[in-house]
Amino acid sequence: MKKLMHQFSSLKNPFYKEKVLGVAKEKRRYDLPLTHSSNNTFLRLLIGLMSVLGVLALSASFALSAMTHRWSEGLDHKISVEIPAADSGGEIIAPGIVKSMTEEAAKMLNTREDVAEATIMEEKDVRELLSPWLGNDMVMDSIPIPGLISVTFDKNANPDLKDLELQLRDVAPRARIDTQENWLNDVVRFTGALQFTAILLGLIIGATTLVAVAGGVRSKLSENKEELELLHLMGASDSYIARQLQRHTLILSLQGGIAGVIAGCILLFIIGMVAGKMGVNLVPDFKLSEIQKAFLVISPIPIALLAMMTARFTVLRVLNKMP
């Protein structure tokens, strides 16, 4: 009975279990007390945050690259022909004449072997094009509207545009060819600059991470200076000591990097969703290719490897000051 009561009380009493103090509970992983260091969380968090920023910079660079590529590809082998609505003296040409000149020009273009397609832009398309300047309520009949022809050449065609323009002027004296090259070059240059900025930002983030890792390792070493010195005096080679810091930094970086990349991807998804809902067309499309996604997923590995090499370099420099 007494025994039963004792067993019962031991089950009920949460403090019954005897605590074991002053005994090493964890399996030894490092000779230096690295796992209990206060700056582990700091380093993990820092690498995580830097990874978030890295993911954003990298995705922005990918998106801008895809956008430029799409634009260039979309306008490749395409020109537009404009039949102005006014003559050289500035006099308005009757809309009917403009229309017939446009039809003649389109007809002539479609007879050429190197032209895949020449289509006159519909009135609603022209209205849509002009609406940012003239508003949606414009009355088409009261405004002189130029004739516009969208021309697509064969993929292998290499047309002489100056000659083509002269031919067009036979049917429409003031016909003008617009290759979109000028504004496209400007846009490509602009997006290129943005892409370069994103890459530069990524590099700065990477460099900042490495400097912070080096600082973290340095502070860890000064925190454990006595232990470090003891290992050195016991005959531990520089690479033996460095290996411990390397492994520790690799694990911390992988933890921080993986968490950061996951957080970055979630953030990207949210940005994409919010931009989509707001109908912001200027925000580049964040749809990434499979290769780009794979690149993002494996990005913690090079980050961790770089952090590991930084740790090694830092430890060896500190140890080199010892005899």
Add this chain to the structure above:
Amino acid sequence: MIRYEHVGLRYGIGPEVLEDVNFTLEPGSFHFLSGPSGAGKTSLMSLLYIGRMPTRGLIRMFGQNIGEMNRDQLAALRQRIGVVFQDFRLLNHMSSFDNVALPLRIQGRPEKEIQNNVRELLDWVGLGDHKHALPNTLSGGQQQRVAIARAVITRPRLLLADEPTGNLDDEIGFRLMALFDQLNRMGTTVVIATHNQSIMDKFGHKRLILEKGRLRIEEPPRRGNLRQRLEGVY
């Protein structure tokens, strides 16, 4: 085995703390290192365990000039030296077992060998029941035994101990010295830095006396044999 020729040591641009030190330690010899405080004992000990490099002179250890050795060779040389520090310098995040096993792990010995040797040595120094204990939960005497076990686990060719009896009462101090004596008889060269005159008198070994950075070697006074001198200790 160890030869010092005109060795000097200076910190920064200060005066020389060791001046023109010359001595030879034969293999299997036992020496006390003594002298007043500030005479340079700690500095000489740090030169012996290659914690510092001399600012002048020649040091040959185990047949090699340490001034011509690279970092890896120096590390390998340090592995042949066991040191018992005055303040033990145990790693408080590790169990007694792991502290003692550390030099073997640094040498890359197989884990099975480490387990057997460390368990055996801890039993021998009477700490078999404390192998999982963290050093800061052990008494001063127990910590010292862990430090000694760590210093001798690799069977070093040179054993250095800095004031190993400093914090102990005479009886334990004598017992400890008897342990060093036993290791010496097994072939280890031993250098003990101590102030304790009675211990130096009891154990008749040569003395390296440091005074104002200069070293002289004294023969022990002849007073009976070791058995007579140690009577009462055991």
